[in-house]
Amino acid sequence: MVLADTLSRSCPPGTDLVEDLGLDPLATVCSVVIHSEGTMEKYQVVTAGDKELAVIRRYIKSGWPMGRRSCASRALPYWGLRNSLFKYNGVVFYGKRLVIPVALRDEVWKSLHSGHQGVTKMLRRAVESVFWPGLRSLIEKRCVSCEPCRAA
Numbered sequence: 001m002v003l004a005d006t007l008s009r010s011c012p013p014g015t016d017l018v019e020d021l022g023l024d025p026l027a028t029v030c031s032v033v034i035h036s037e038g039t040m041e042k043y044q045v046v047t048a049g050d051k052e053l054a055v056i057r058r059y060i061k062s063g064w065p066m067g068r069r070s071c072a073s074r075a076l077p078y079w080g081l082r083n084s085l086f087k088y089n090g091v092v093f094y095g096k097r098l099v100i101p102v103a104l105r106d107e108v109w110k111s112l113h114s115g116h117q118g119v120t121k122m123l124r125r126a127v128e129s130v131f132w133p134g135l136r137s138l139i140e141k142r143c144v145s146c147e148p149c150r151a152a
Contacts, residue, residue: 043101
């Protein structure tokens, strides 16, 4: 019951769940977002410079504030997700989904939207691989105004 025990408790500082459980979260996003070593390096660099994710990375490392009111405004959209966020290989994950830095969101949106698959398929594809606050509503809003997506 290692997984159940792990998920039901706060982890002691220094615990590496990715290593301890043998998880490789990059395996699920490589086919959609990170296609090469160069792309991975780009995501690492942009994540390191992202002001929103800097706060998240700091909270992941040192712990989240005790209450929402003490949380930095940049991190508030992540408050409800705080127990599912972790750093791995220089990037941030929400569960098995890569958290996309602000500067790369338009690029990822274009990749998700490129097939004009419609709201349902695009949401399914996004939920399997990427995350940022407001992604679901963005997909729904933009697909309504896209003729090929409405036809899908």
